[in-house]
Amino acid sequence: MDPEKHSAVSARAESEDVGSASNTGEPALDLHVIRKLRLKMDLIILPTLAIMYTFNSLDRSNLGNAKTAGLAKDTKLKADEYNLLLTLYYIMFVIFGPVMATFTKICSAKVALPAMMLAFGVASSATAAAKNFGGLAACRILVGIFESGFLASVVFYLSKWYTRTEIASRIAIFYSGAVIASAFGGLIAYGMFQISPSGGLFVWSYLFILEGCLTCLIAIAAYFILPQDISRAYFLNAAEKEMAETRIRLESMENRNDKWVWSEAISEFKTVHGWARIVIGMAVGILPNASANFLAIMTVRLGYSVTKTNLYTVAPAATAAAFLLVLSYSSDRFRERGFQMIVPLGLSIVGYAILLSVNVETQKGIGYGAIFFCTIGVSPAGFQRHQP
Numbered sequence: 001m002d003p004e005k006h007s008a009v010s011a012r013a014e015s016e017d018v019g020s021a022s023n024t025g026e027p028a029l030d031l032h033v034i035r036k037l038r039l040k041m042d043l044i045i046l047p048t049l050a051i052m053y054t055f056n057s058l059d060r061s062n063l064g065n066a067k068t069a070g071l072a073k074d075t076k077l078k079a080d081e082y083n084l085l086l087t088l089y090y091i092m093f094v095i096f097g098p099v100m101a102t103f104t105k106i107c108s109a110k111v112a113l114p115a116m117m118l119a120f121g122v123a124s125s126a127t128a129a130a131k132n133f134g135g136l137a138a139c140r141i142l143v144g145i146f147e148s149g150f151l152a153s154v155v156f157y158l159s160k161w162y163t164r165t166e167i168a169s170r171i172a173i174f175y176s177g178a179v180i181a182s183a184f185g186g187l188i189a190y191g192m193f194q195i196s197p198s199g200g201l202f203v204w205s206y207l208f209i210l211e212g213c214l215t216c217l218i219a220i221a222a223y224f225i226l227p228q229d230i231s232r233a234y235f236l237n238a239a240e241k242e243m244a245e246t247r248i249r250l251e252s253m254e255n256r257n258d259k260w261v262w263s264e265a266i267s268e269f270k271t272v273h274g275w276a277r278i279v280i281g282m283a284v285g286i287l288p289n290a291s292a293n294f295l296a297i298m299t300v301r302l303g304y305s306v307t308k309t310n311l312y313t314v315a316p317a318a319t320a321a322a323f324l325l326v327l328s329y330s331s332d333r334f335r336e337r338g339f340q341m342i343v344p345l346g347l348s349i350v351g352y353a354i355l356l357s358v359n360v361e362t363q364k365g366i367g368y369g370a371i372f373f374c375t376i377g378v379s380p381a382g383f384q385r386h387q388p
Contacts (some may be wrong), residue, residue, distance in 0.1 A: 029250075037240040040163050042170075044235050048225050049154050050174050052117060053070060055215040056150050057181035058188075059124040059143060060089070061292035062211055065189035066204035068300045068309050071136075074202045081133050085140050086293055092144030100149020101156070109157035110228040113150070117219035120146035125212025128205035160229065161244070162249050172328030179324055179375075183317035185211075186296070189310035284341070287348065287378040298355070298371055302364045312368065320375040348377020 063071070063085065072082055104112035123142035130136045154174065158167055192207040227233040230244045268274040295317065300309045323344065331340040351373025360367025 012185055029246065030239075034241045034247065037236055037244050038166070039160075040235050040240070044169055045158075045161060045226065046173060048222055049113075049158070052113065052222055053150070053154065053174055054181045055211070055218050056117065056120070056147055057118055057292065058185050058211050059215055060147060060289075061181065061185055061295075062124070062189070063140070064209055064293045064296045065313075066207055068296045069189070069204040069207075069306050070202065071204050074204070075132050077129060077133055077136075080256060080294065085133075085136055088137055088143035088354050089140045090289070092141050093148045093173055096148040097152060098143045098149075100146070101152045104149060104153035104156060108228050109153055109160075109224045109235060110223065113153055113157070113226065114219040114223040115334065116150055116153070118145045118216055121212045121215030121219060123212075124215060125209055127212070128201060128208040130197075160248065161246055168331075169328065171296075172325065172331075175324070179321040181292075181317075183314045183321065186310045186313035186317065189296070190307050190314075193307050193310065271341060284345075291375055291378045294304055295371070295375065298374070299368075301360050302367055303361050316372045316375040319372055320378065323376045344377040346377070347373045351352060351375075 063082075067082060071077070100112070100116060107115075120143045123139050123146065124174055126142075127136065127139040128138060155167075155171065158174070158301055162170055188211060189207055192210060194205055195203065195206050197203045197205065227235075230236070230241055230248070233241060233244075236244060295313050299312050300306075302309070302312070306314060327340045327344065331337055351370045354366060354370035354373070358366050358370075360370075
């Protein structure tokens with residue numbers, strides 16, 4: 001779509017929103033006040049949630065960094081037990097996701113999000129003391145349980161502040177925290193693996209201690225930063241609170257007018273397109289988690305030392321984060337989703353094909369370049385599936 005036409009459409013949509021407010025008896029929407037309150041939300045709520053999700057992702061993916069530093073050998077893991085640890089995490093993630101999301105709805109995100117974060121931060125820290133598969137499994141199960149409802153709870157919380165036309169780009173910024181965590185995690189691992197272990201700890205133990213403790217501190221800070229709802233938002237004045245509540249109320253009224261029709265809901269499963277979307281969603285959902293858990297392990301195949309391996313994960317992850325933000329902006333700007341998924345997924349296929357076809361130990365440059373393609377392709381495609 002032509003940018004000028006797009007701007008005109010956006011402006012017309014905003015003016016229609018203003019008119020619809022008066023038609024329903026609600027106070028007229030003041031675009032100047034809306035811009036101010038939206039800026040405040042973007043500067044307070046959004047960065048806080050993005051930082052929280054960054055540490056959520058760190059605690060989820062640090063097992064891969066630890067494996068490059070000898071976790072499997074130190075805890076005497078058998079052939080498939082590392083993969084079993086990952087599987088146990090995701091089993092808990094699936095089972096307890098609805099439970100933790102319900103917990104958020106009952107207790108409010110202000111309480112639930114920091115509580116979940118504090119719990120999985122403690123569980124992640126406790127991983128440092130694990131000496132065998134049983135200890136690692138217990139910690140990963142707890143991390144999986146308390147991380148399970150985090151993403152859904154954040155999206156639910158954002159929906160209480162932003163309208164449907166605003167929330168997609170905010171989720172992109174928030175979602176980039178997972179990608180940034182891969183780069184940040186590599187840097188932290190590089191620093192922690194310089195420490196000489198003592199006191200019965202392993203070299204990788206310090207990684208879990210640091211990241212887990214930082215997660216707990218962020219959780220405590222988040223409790224005091226995040227407001228429970230609009231009426232108790234300390235950073236909004238009275239006029240902004242009224243305008244913020246009016247915007248959300250008007251959108252709720254629009255949704256309430258939509259009747260639920262079972263035949264229309266079920267019809268989605270009667271077409272090939274519905275099933276195709278399910279397959280695409282599952283496949284695209286696997287890629288970011290696989291990258292988070294195996295990026296360091298993919299890099300270690302290049303034959304570098306433990307510290308270099310984790311340092312070399314930073315550039316691919318940082319590049320992926322940049323591509324994510326650019327493509328998400330482009331997706332919102334041009335109201336186009338398919339192209340933004342096909343291009344990065346194509347790059348990902350190229351990257352994995354190269355890794356499968358070349359000997360990365362002798363052709364390190366080609367192998368390392370392929371890892372860039374893999375990470376670039378994963379994150380934008382994963383984000384697009386959350387877009388309306």
